[in-house]
Amino acid sequence: MLVGALFPLNHLGHYLHWHFINVSVANTTVMILMIAVFVAAVALPFPGRRERKGK
Amino acid sequence: MNVEQQWTTRLRKRAVATLPPQKLLPDTQPAYVSSWVYVFGVATLASLIIVIGTGCILAIGGPSWWHNSSIGNFCNSLHMWSVEIFFFAMVVHLWGKFAMAAWRGGRAMTWMTGVVTFLVSIVTAFTGYLSQSNFDSQWISTQAKDGINATGAGGFFNVLNMGQMLMWHIVLLPLVAVLLTVVHVVLVRIKGVVPPIETEVAP
The missing domain is CATH 1.10.287 (Helix Hairpins)
Incomplete structure (x- = not known):
């Protein structure tokens, strides 16, 4: 028995359906998160970068 | 036999020349790595x-x-x-390296070992789904068998055989994945981290 799950897991998953594309909401969330993390990794400054440049 | 001719001496000299300790365990990296x-x-x-x-x-x-x-x-x-x-x-590492064209500067083997490690990891994860010993793994195995059999691999890779899938998952595939990862990291150390495209000097 699974206890302590954040979401109720005892039902069918939610799916997004568009033409032949059929993808779960959970997987879509992960994909959006990955793209967001990638964009953030490229855009955000790395801590200590300016100090190292100054040396 | 001359000490210089011994295979241990030759192997050590070659290993140290290819990957000196300061390259294997560096204390600094180029400025562009701070990202x-x-x-x-x-x-x-x-x-x-x-x-x-x-x-x-x-x-x-x-x-x-x-x-x-x-x-x-x-x-x-x-x-x-x-x-x-x-x-x-x-996957984010893969996107980043693809955007940097990280195979430049003689790093093709680094890129390819990364690609193969990625593919081996996917197969390892699939066999993990088959090793859960629950209804989910039973369902996945019955769905996977037709696809695997269509490739001809079903003769020696039987997804309905939980014991076989467990052995692939915990012995063979992790061994390959870890070995490839070690080779990948050593290649990164030998060739160095790929510089940004704009800093590359045209040949």
């Missing part, structure tokens, strides 16, 4: 260590341990979530 996009390779490595560690603990208890033990269930969750982070970090 978040360079973090995902080591994040993949860190999560791989957790995956292997939790997998070893699960191996002690056996494939059905996590069904009847709260500690087993906890280790199973650690294993599953570290795999999620492993793939998450590996």
Whole structure:
């Protein structure tokens, strides 16, 4: 028995359906998160970068 | 026999010449490495260590341990979530390296070992789904068998055989994945981290 799950897991998953594309909401969330993390990794400054440049 | 002719001497000299200690374990990196996009390779490595560690603990208890033990269930969750982070970090690492064209400067083997490690990791994860010893793994195996049989691999890779899939998942595939990872990291150390495209000097 699974206890302590954040979401109720005892039902069918939610799916997004568009033409032949059929993808779960959970997987879509992960994909959006990955793209967001990638964009953030490229855009955000790395801590200590300016100090190292100054040396 | 001359000491210089011994295979151990020749191998040591060649290893040290190819990968001197300061390159194997460097204390500094070029300035362009201070970017978040360079973090995902080591994040993949860190999560791989957790995956292997939790997998070893699960191996002690056996494939059905996590069904009847709260500690087993906890280790199973650690294993599953570290795999999620492993793939998450590996794919972002792949996007970053693809955008940098990281195969430049004689780094084709580094790129290819990374690609093959990615593919081996996917097969390892699939065999993990088949090793859950629950209705989910039974369902997945019956769905997978037709696809595998269509490739002709079903003769020696039977997804309905839970024991065989478990052995592939905990012995053969992790061995290949870890060996390829070691080769990949050593190649990164030998060739160095790929510089940004704009800093490359035209030939």
